[in-house]
Amino acid sequence: MTWRGATCLILRDRLARIGLLLLLVFAAAAAAGPWLWPHDAWQMFDAMLPPSAEHPLGTNDLGYDLLAELLQGARYSLALATVAALVSTLIGTGLGVAAGYYRNLGFVVMRVVDVFLSVPRFPLIVLMAAFARPGFLSLSAFFVLVGWPSVARMTRARILTERQQEYIVAAHATGVPGPRIVGRHLLPTVLPVAFARFIAEMQHIIVAEAGLSFMGLGDPTTRSWGMTLSHASRYPALLISNVWEWWALPPGLAITLFCLALAFLGLGLERLANPRLA
Amino acid sequence: MHKVAQFLLTVWLVLTLNFLLPRLMPGQPLADLDNPLASPLPLSQEARTRILAYYGLDRPLAVQYRDYLLGLMRGDLGWSIYYNAPVSQVLVGRLRWTLALVGGATLLYLLLGGLLGAVSAWRRGSVLDRTLLVATFATGAFPPFFLGVLLIVLFGVRLKWLPLGGAQSVTLLEGTWSQRAADVARHMALPVLALVLTNLADVYYLTRNSLVQVLGEGYITVARAKGLAERALLFRHALPNALLPVVTLAALRVGSVVMGAMLVEVAFAYPGIGLAISEASAGRDYPLLQGAFLVTMLSIMAANLLAEGLYVLLDPRLRRTS
Numbered sequence: 001m002t003w004r005g006a007t008c009l010i011l012r013d014r015l016a017r018i019g020l021l022l023l024l025v026f027a028a029a030a031a032a033g034p035w036l037w038p039h040d041a042w043q044m045f046d047a048m049l050p051p052s053a054e055h056p057l058g059t060n061d062l063g064y065d066l067l068a069e070l071l072q073g074a075r076y077s078l079a080l081a082t083v084a085a086l087v088s089t090l091i092g093t094g095l096g097v098a099a100g101y102y103r104n105l106g107f108v109v110m111r112v113v114d115v116f117l118s119v120p121r122f123p124l125i126v127l128m129a130a131f132a133r134p135g136f137l138s139l140s141a142f143f144v145l146v147g148w149p150s151v152a153r154m155t156r157a158r159i160l161t162e163r164q165q166e167y168i169v170a171a172h173a174t175g176v177p178g179p180r181i182v183g184r185h186l187l188p189t190v191l192p193v194a195f196a197r198f199i200a201e202m203q204h205i206i207v208a209e210a211g212l213s214f215m216g217l218g219d220p221t222t223r224s225w226g227m228t229l230s231h232a233s234r235y236p237a238l239l240i241s242n243v244w245e246w247w248a249l250p251p252g253l254a255i256t257l258f259c260l261a262l263a264f265l266g267l268g269l270e271r272l273a274n275p276r277l278a
Numbered sequence: 279m280h281k282v283a284q285f286l287l288t289v290w291l292v293l294t295l296n297f298l299l300p301r302l303m304p305g306q307p308l309a310d311l312d313n314p315l316a317s318p319l320p321l322s323q324e325a326r327t328r329i330l331a332y333y334g335l336d337r338p339l340a341v342q343y344r345d346y347l348l349g350l351m352r353g354d355l356g357w358s359i360y361y362n363a364p365v366s367q368v369l370v371g372r373l374r375w376t377l378a379l380v381g382g383a384t385l386l387y388l389l390l391g392g393l394l395g396a397v398s399a400w401r402r403g404s405v406l407d408r409t410l411l412v413a414t415f416a417t418g419a420f421p422p423f424f425l426g427v428l429l430i431v432l433f434g435v436r437l438k439w440l441p442l443g444g445a446q447s448v449t450l451l452e453g454t455w456s457q458r459a460a461d462v463a464r465h466m467a468l469p470v471l472a473l474v475l476t477n478l479a480d481v482y483y484l485t486r487n488s489l490v491q492v493l494g495e496g497y498i499t500v501a502r503a504k505g506l507a508e509r510a511l512l513f514r515h516a517l518p519n520a521l522l523p524v525v526t527l528a529a530l531r532v533g534s535v536v537m538g539a540m541l542v543e544v545a546f547a548y549p550g551i552g553l554a555i556s557e558a559s560a561g562r563d564y565p566l567l568q569g570a571f572l573v574t575m576l577s578i579m580a581a582n583l584l585a586e587g588l589y590v591l592l593d594p595r596l597r598r599t600s
Contacts, residue, residue: 015412118288120578122537124295127571130559131299207421211541214423215556229424233545239435239442244427252424260419263479267415 016268022261026254030078033071041065041072041223048243057246060228061235070250072223077206077255080136080224084143085201091144092151093194099152100159101182109152116149122208129217136222139212143205151197155190162189192273199266203259210255225251285583292575296568297346301339332356332565355572356565360557365569368554373573375445376550378466379539380532383473387535388528391478395485396517402490410482418479422538426472426545433468441465443547469542476538477531484527489520522593529585533578540574 011017034041039055041064049059057066099106125142132138162168163186171181210226212218218227232238232248332349333356334342349356355365394414398407417425434442441447445465446458453461492498493516501515502508540552547553551570558567 114284115288115291118284118579118582119292120533120536120575122533122540123571123574123578126540126555126559127296127299127567130555130567208537210421211423211537214421214541215544215552216560217556233427239427239431244431248424248427252421252427255424256420259421260416263415263419267411 013268013271015264016271019261019264019266019268022257023265026074026078026258026261029071030074034068034075037068037071039065039068041068043068051246057250058243060231060247066228066247066250069223069228070225070254073225073228073251074254076136076222076224077209077226077258080139080143080209081202081205084140084147084205085198087140087144088147088201089151089194089198092148092197093155093190095148096152096155097159097182097187097190100156101163101178101186106156110156113149113152116146117153119146121146121204122211125208125212126215126217129212133219134212134217135219139209139219143201143208147201147205151194151201154193154197158190158193159186162186192269196266196269199262199269203262206255206259225255229255281583281586285579288579289576292572292579293347293350294343296572297343300333300564300568301342328357329359329565350572355569358558358563358566358569360561360563360566365565368566369551369569369573372549372551372554372570375548376536376539376543376552379469379473379542379548379550380535382466382470383477383539384528384532384535386470387474387477388481388524390474391481392485392521392524394478395482396489396512396520398482398486399489399493399520400512407486411486414479414482417475418477420476421541422472422476423541423545425476426469426542429468429472430546440468443545445549465548469539469546469548472542472545473535473538477535480527480531481524485520485524488523489516492516492520522589525585525589525592529582529589532581532585536574536578 011020039045043065044062045055045059045065048061049055051058055065055067057070059065060069095109099109124146128134128142129139134142168181168185171185206225209218209224210229213224213226213230214233216230218224218230220227228251229248232244232251235243235247238244238248334345337345353366355369357363358365358368361368391414394410398410401407420428430442433440441464443465445462447461447465498511498516501511506515539550540555542548543550543552544556551574555567555570555574557563558570
């Protein structure tokens with residue numbers, strides 16, 4: 001199936017269409033938002049201003065413009081999730097495909113994967129973040145470290161079924177070299193699985209980053225959705241006044257909507273692969 | 279046997295990681311402990327001596343490692359800086375609250391998710407099916423702590439039905455047994471609800487899909503053809519088989535529920551392990567942090583191992599092959 005064909009099919013699913021549209025809106029806001037919005041996320045104004053034309057989401061207790069912070073947060077959270085999920089997917093797919101095709105390598109890689117997968121991810125990330133005050137790069141590295149094994153396991157499983165197919169056997173019989181079979185024939189068949197895992201990884205990273213910040217383990221100098229939420233939650237009168245409506249609600253809803261958009265897109269992909277479920 | 283060996287290997291790796299991380303991380307978080315001026319917390323001389331003795335930083339790494347493992351075998355997790363008490367003692371008090379949250383939420387989300395999934399599969403393609411799908415996915419997209427905050431605002435602040443946080447009321451500590459049980463339940467309600475709602479989607483969706491597949495199998499058609507009532511067909515023939523993969527999923531999700539519980543505890547100031555980790559990291563209470571990490575890791579891993587055994591018991595087909 002061509003890429004265009006696949007895209008058309010996905011777009012026929014209503015939930016996938018909603019998901020894709022939302023993702024595009026988020027991507028646009030993250031890319032252009034901090035640049036279009038006149039206030040900078042590190043610029044100070046009067047503290048605790050309620051929403052107004054000048055500050056649509058008001059300002060926080062340090063006087064930062066909350067809309068600027070939300071847009072900057074979108075940039076940070078999306079960049080982190082995309083980079084870390086992409087690197088995990090690339091490493092995982094590479095190892096998974098190689099492990100599926102070359103049996104001996106596969107045995108070794110899969111034992112490592114088994115061990116990695118039986119270590120709970122979130123507590124491990126919490127411990128690493130607690131001892132190395134996290135920045136963008138170290139956080140990405142942590143998420144890649146715990147993210148690649150599940151990609152490797154799923155892509156390998158896909159390769160193991162695919163290599164039984166007659167056209168692969170035929171390619172072997174006619175003397176096509178192994179690397180060429182892997183690259184030309186096997187790699188394309190794992191792309192849907194890898195893409196589905198990429199989406200799931202992004203979901204996990206967005207929530208886990210926000211969770212780390214919420215537990216007080218984020219980088220206090222960055223502007224991420226989780227950091228804004230975490231900062232808001234330390235404000236004593238947050239919930240008993242209506243401050244939370246413009247301070248905690250927007251970043252929380254942004255995380256929720258972004259995860260929902262990813263979930264809908266994943267759902268569309270799954271229905272595409274297995275139409276009986278719709 | 280293979281599984282048990284792998285489990286032991288992983289336990290050893292986790293223990294070693296827990297030993298190495300604070301010693302090898304850049305920035306040397308422990309290096310400042312013996313420097314009274316650089317320490318982030320004003321430590322008493324006694325506390326500093328205790329911590330230094332526990333980490334034994336002046337001794338060779340191999341000796342430190344041996345003492346660490348021997349200490350763990352005796353249940354010695356070190357001395358909490360903040361509480362000025364043994365870490366194990368602090369954690370035992372915290373663990374029961376986390377266990378209550380995780381246990382209660384797991385039971386409820388499995389029941390509710392399975393039930394809704396079965397309804398959805400039975401009425402496949404209907405408005406109800408589509409509504410349930412979107413609704414469970416929508417609640418599942420919320421970060422657990424953010425949903426917790428929303429629940430506090432709605433049920434705690436606006437409606438004033440339930441307490442805003444904590445695990446029990448100080449005023450009722452002297453009350454009768456039934457008063458205290460009701461009080462604890464009222465404090466648990468919102469955190470558990472937040473966990474159930476955020477974990478529902480996967481179980482719901484898997485039950486639905488699994489049941490849809492099973493309902494298309496030949497033996498279901500045969501059962502229907504011989505005139506079996508629809509209800510018996512669903513509950514006696516289809517559901518038990520459809521629920522098998524759900525057991526595996528529930529085991530895989532233990533880690534995710536615990537992650538949710540850790541975050542929800544912070545949102546509700548619920549005195550479990552998650553709150554302990556958050557407080558410990560804010561106060562740089564490294565022994566408490568590491569103890570909480572070990573207890574969490576080992577509990578999740580033990581739960582996963584148990585679930586795997588349970589799965590083999592439930593599915594006779596696996597017993598024959600292994």
